[in-house]
Amino acid sequence: MLWKSIWILLLTSYFVIFTDTVQSIYVVTNTPNVVVNVGNNATLDCSYRTQVESAFSLEWCFTPGPKGDGNAQKILYYTDGKTYRLGPQANRIKLVDPNPTNGIASIRIENTRPSDTGTYSCDINNPPDFTGTSEAFVNLIVQVAPSIPECKVIGKPYIGNNVTLLCRSSIGQPSPKYTWSDVNPGTEKSSSRVTLKDSNKGNLFLRNLTMEHSGTYKCVASNILGERSCQLVLTVTVSNEAGVIVGAVVATLVALILIAVVAYYLLHHKKKNPKIPVIGHELREDAVAPGKEATCNLMAPSVHSSGNNSNSMNSKYNIVV
Numbered sequence: 001m002l003w004k005s006i007w008i009l010l011l012t013s014y015f016v017i018f019t020d021t022v023q024s025i026y027v028v029t030n031t032p033n034v035v036v037n038v039g040n041n042a043t044l045d046c047s048y049r050t051q052v053e054s055a056f057s058l059e060w061c062f063t064p065g066p067k068g069d070g071n072a073q074k075i076l077y078y079t080d081g082k083t084y085r086l087g088p089q090a091n092r093i094k095l096v097d098p099n100p101t102n103g104i105a106s107i108r109i110e111n112t113r114p115s116d117t118g119t120y121s122c123d124i125n126n127p128p129d130f131t132g133t134s135e136a137f138v139n140l141i142v143q144v145a146p147s148i149p150e151c152k153v154i155g156k157p158y159i160g161n162n163v164t165l166l167c168r169s170s171i172g173q174p175s176p177k178y179t180w181s182d183v184n185p186g187t188e189k190s191s192s193r194v195t196l197k198d199s200n201k202g203n204l205f206l207r208n209l210t211m212e213h214s215g216t217y218k219c220v221a222s223n224i225l226g227e228r229s230c231q232l233v234l235t236v237t238v239s240n241e242a243g244v245i246v247g248a249v250v251a252t253l254v255a256l257i258l259i260a261v262v263a264y265y266l267l268h269h270k271k272k273n274p275k276i277p278v279i280g281h282e283l284r285e286d287a288v289a290p291g292k293e294a295t296c297n298l299m300a301p302s303v304h305s306s307g308n309n310s311n312s313m314n315s316k317y318n319i320v321v
């Protein structure tokens with residue numbers, strides 16, 4: 001009987017020692033989703049249950065982006081009574097309880113910024129306690145009004161073409177909604193031309209452009225914190241290629257008209273002033289001028305005539321030998 005009591009005492013002592021040495025870690029957050037307006041403080045809740053040992057450590061990590069699909073980075077680390085703050089948020093992060101070994105590992109982010117939006121993880125490490133849930137996650141959304149959107153035209157605003165009016169804010173949480181409108185509602189234009197296909201992306205599609213599509217368009221980006229707007233002027237024109245073709249056609253038509261006018265004038269003038277035929281004498285190689293004989297009597301040279309000619313020449317020129 002005595003041995004039985006001793007055996008039970010030994011087993012009880014063993015289980016007490018074992019359960020005190022090896023325990024399960026249980027980390028939890030009461031607010032897994034936190035929404036705060038930009039500039040306000042945000043508290044990220046994290047609590048745990050375990051028997052803190054000398055190797056206890058606490059680590060907070062941050063994954064930026066509303067979907068938490070970026071690269072995780074360590075922002076706070078606590079061990080051996082010392083706290084280390086890291087990253088661009090270092091000056092704005094504080095432990096809610098300066099001594100997180102009491103079961104509270106929550107942190108507070110002061111003066112929140114849009115870049116603080118993302119997923120935060122609270123990780124407790126307490127060797128030799130390796131079983132249970134050692135990590136909890138908190139999603140933080142920092143709400144901010146939309147920034148002034150950028151308005152621009154995608155495509156060539158030529159008659160007959162399709163273009164897209166793009167409106168986009170670089171900042172805005174929740175994601176802004178976009179609305180396009182005509183700044184000149186008094187003008188008579190097709191009411192079906194302003195059609196917003198996707199209010200989340202801000203794309204306005206204009207198809208088969210005409211001169212009626214020319215005008216000023218306004219886009220408004222809005223969410224629960226406010227709205228911002230931008231405007232653009234759309235000028236629909238004839239394309240350069242079409243202008244060249246039209247110019248060539250017009251020039252050709254003008255040239256044809258001028259040719260037709262000149263031809264008509266020449267034909268009409270010829271009919272009113274017919275050409276009078278001119279009758280002239282037929283010239284022959286052997287023809288003789290009027291008043292001249294048809295033949296020329298050439299006398300044969302003779303001595304007499306030769307002499308006379310010689311005397312006449314001498315008397316005329318008074319040649320002295």
